Amino acid sequence: MEQILIVEDEPKIADLLQKYLQNANYQTHWLNSGLGVGEWVRKEQPQLILLDLMLPGKDGLEVCKEIRQFSRLPIIMLTARVEEIDRLLGLELGADDYICKPFSPREVVARVKAVLRRLQAFTAHESDGVTLSASLLELDRDRLLVKAEQGEITLTLVEFELLATLRQHPGRIFGRDQLMTKVYTDNRIVSDRTIDSHIKKLRKKLAEILPDQELIHSVYSVGYKFEP
Structure with a gap:
């Protein structure tokens, strides 16, 4: 049974989330502080974390940064602070998704299922080998790892799916709507800026291992393409 860690300081919210997730056949564990989460x-190595932004002891931003130092497990941020959304969308923290409070517990369960499905799809894809070779990059789906001659980087699920999609069709222009469909398989409504924020972070990471190469190009008013 897949285990979901809930890090939330409000007992009523945590209890509600646990009930809905358990009804969806997930095992849950609740921590009410940011201290000790890492x-x-x-x-315990859970399959996914629901992480509140505002926590006693250590806030969700710091907890997320700490976890990303040693693990790529999916993290969904819970936040009531709308002004933090840009930071979360920019994935400066390495979060895979976010949900705004107040939320429907059914929506949370649906998001959890969607993120875990994406992870399962990555591990099941290319069953004859997890590594996709290319002239510049190697993509390791099992570890969400990208390798090049000058080093390697780890990506979030969304970043990896974006890169894999663009890279499979060099030179092809993908509109933002097309990329949204590829990344968000649960058909949620997201803005164009969401994709732009993911691409910005992905480019920054790729520049760490290929500083002299621009791999992902913007096509004005249309979308993006992968072209070394």
Whole structure:
């Protein structure tokens, strides 16, 4: 049974989330503080974390950064602070998704299922080998890892899916709507800026291992393409 860690300081919200997730056949564990989350994750290795932004002891931003130092497990941020959305969308923290409070617990369960489906799709894809070779990059689906001659980087699920989609069709222009369909398989409504923010972060990471190459190009008013 897949285990979901809930890090939330409001008992009523945590209890509600646990009930809905357990009804959806997930095992749950609840922590009410940001302190000790990293240690618990290292020991128990859950499949996904629902992480509140505002926490006592250590806030969700710091917890997310800490976890990303040693794990790529999916993290969904819970936030009531609308002004933080741009930071979350920019994936400066490495979060895979976010949900605004107040939220429907059914929506949370649907988001959890969608993120875990994406992860399962990555591990099941290319069953004859997890590594896709290319002249410049190697994509390791199991570890969400991208390798080049000058080093390697780790990506979030969304970043990896964007890169894999663009890279499979060099030179082809993908509109933002097309990329949204590829990345968000649960058919949620997201803005164009969401894709732009993911691409911005992806480009920044790729520049770390290929500083002299611009791989993802913007096509004005249309979308993006992968072209070394």
